[in-house]
Amino acid sequence: MKNESGEASVEEENQKQPKEAGKFIKIKKFTFIMGIFLLIFLTAGITTIALTFGDEKVDPLASNKHSEFEKLYSTYDTIKDNYYEEIDQDKLVDGAINGMIKSLDDPYSTYMDKKEASSFHESISSSFEGIGAEIQEQDGKIMVVSPIKGSPAEKAGVKPNDIILSVDGKSLEGLSSSEAVLKIRGEKGTKVDLSITRAGEPEPIALTIKRDTIPIETVYAEMLDDGVAKIQVTSFSEHTVKELETALNDMSKKDMKGLILDLRGNPGGLLDQAIDMASLFIPNGEVVLQVEERSGKKDVFKSKNNGELKIPVVVLIDDGSASASEIVAAAVSESADIPLIGVKSFGKGTVQTAQDFDDGSNFKYTAAKWLTPEGNWIHKKGIMPDIKVNLPDYASLPYISPDKELKASDSSSEVKAAEEMLKAAGYNPGKIDGFFDEETTSAVKEFQKEQKVKETGIIKDDTTVKLMQVIREKILENDTQVKKAVEVLKKEIK
Template identity: 65%
Template structure:
């Protein structure tokens, strides 16, 4: 019995898909099956007596989508030929779009995680942001794949999103210029005291090899400890997650388990041949760490005793597989649960880190549209966000209440002066972009989660 593994970074949605055993084939359905009597009868009636000719392919696709919608499972979906083509395109080395993983959750299209360095990240999109519309078209009732076809597009073109952030009552408008999104997944940097930070942003075809190479490069530079950063990592290819987990989890220790509906369990064990690393390791996680990255985090925590730092992870604990049809369409469906080495099911719960560290409030402020003018005597949620940004940067906008008063105008002018911009006293255009860039830089330079992870590595070194 072979092992068929299939986990994709798809067209905007993270899939964890694997099948232990032989790949299944789609079986033909006999018309004698009584449970399909109403379905066939309805089809025949419409085909014969509907007042206009019907599109038979569209009717069949709709019937399949109806069955899938009734399951109320955001990870089970039907993809027509065009959607399936986009699905397969996204596992290549690059694609064009905004660079954000999305899923359908509670009948809404929700951001799982923006890709590092992508237009979505630069625009300030965050995990759990709800995308209400794309270029004015409502996404209500759409599947994630349908939404992605609207969001994606050619490099250099703009897409306008209406986004609702958790805790806010009013949606914000986000204009994003699409770009080529390379699937570069490993970023290594040596920090002070010879502690390396290696960030893995997703699991694609070469991630395991890239991580091994980066670790060797850091060791050649005298690495004494390592922070494995899995924040904002929405998942990817399972074989790569297995390869990465096996670099840290001792040989034959459990990496994860799969449980089927009949109660049968399959256990995946570490393929490590080199033993546990001789240097201390800490893993960084956050609410954007999902799916395969949660498998790695749980495996390193429970089977290798490696501490987790950050905030609770996303919480995706189900397994999907796909059935391909001859016309190029496919059905993706949930076929099992995955469990941590100790048998915990983290679905909708996430993984709680050993050391909880939240980012400051200004790290989660909503996007402010550069196309919108925020000026004196107006009030809005975006003005409130501007006040909070200026306050975080050390300016004095007065009372943070969403009202653009004289105090805020003075603070804006001072910011514009320091940024060598025209002192209009209004937040718009270049001022908005500069303000958000400064906040992004502050978050990066004052990364309290990374600082705590480094501190934890140092404590391990001191033992």
């Protein structure tokens, strides 16, 4: 008979050597008793050392000092040993970590398994495949911070503050932002069905979006009239400041006399890029921001600008400007007196850091809050522009899925949105009431004729795409915020 270690048991030894059995048992008893005395002696010694020198000396020999984890260990062991099915131990540990972080009730702190962590790192690299929308978890719901410029999400009409209810029919309720990202992202060319809610819309909006490669090109520059350049920064990635410096040089060669720095729809990104970007516009030595730790200790970051721009600058912000873009906006406003134009920003005043684990997973947590140069905390409040300017009402019209057919006698919120689009595009759909009547049909046919689309009087497929394209172009042509920025700059250009 063998015990669990594979060695011969005491009973077997006694059978093999009957004359020596008594002696053997006495030796065993003696060894056992001496072991007890030795344990008592070591315990007393450890206690003495602890009393004399403190905890630092005893840590290597002491038991786990986190006694508050005893419930966690006990729960883990019980589930591992007694649950009615075999469990994935790694999944159990991931769940424990995830639960701990969720208990912080902080939408910006999250645990990411290996796959989620890879997706997180992609978001600040050169490109990824998906729909191109920055999201965050808020109160158990997944909210859009901002779609990326030129992305499928933007083209489909996704707006800041939209709530994504489901992906391909599966609810996102209770998921973290990193978990939601994995469901929304996918290979280029594949489609994803989203259901979203939007303030002011009585019913959820159904969107079908075709995924694509989302390049993380973050700076777009163009020269407007009268020497005014507009440079849009869409996020803060690894090379954003270098991209901006290149754009500034290019615009200077085109005789740039004034600059519009467009941070609208910019959901943020890397803190160091925000600090370096703000420094391009702030005099050397002036404060860019303050980072305050839990203890109250503040780290003050100052501009290290070696050559400040000598042209007038204005900055555009909106409700999609968040985090790093708010750092830049607040910094240039308070430390360089650069005017802000647009509408109130999103309001994210915390700083996150990520810690990687050896298995490729990581967790991101809020480590501090950031304050403006003057010590203001804009969290959940946002930044008010110096000059408030709204975009035209039609700029906030909801997306209409090209797959959905809108025809005579239909009545819905989509019909109302289509009527408003037709009116904004210069056609008369009659009373805008969400009812597809004869006047709406006539307006649709007139639109189709001018756009060289088959005249059916029905809004679907190419007609829908053309209608939304016309509206996007009209928004660009009548960008009231850019027009105001140009007006302000012209007064400053010498």
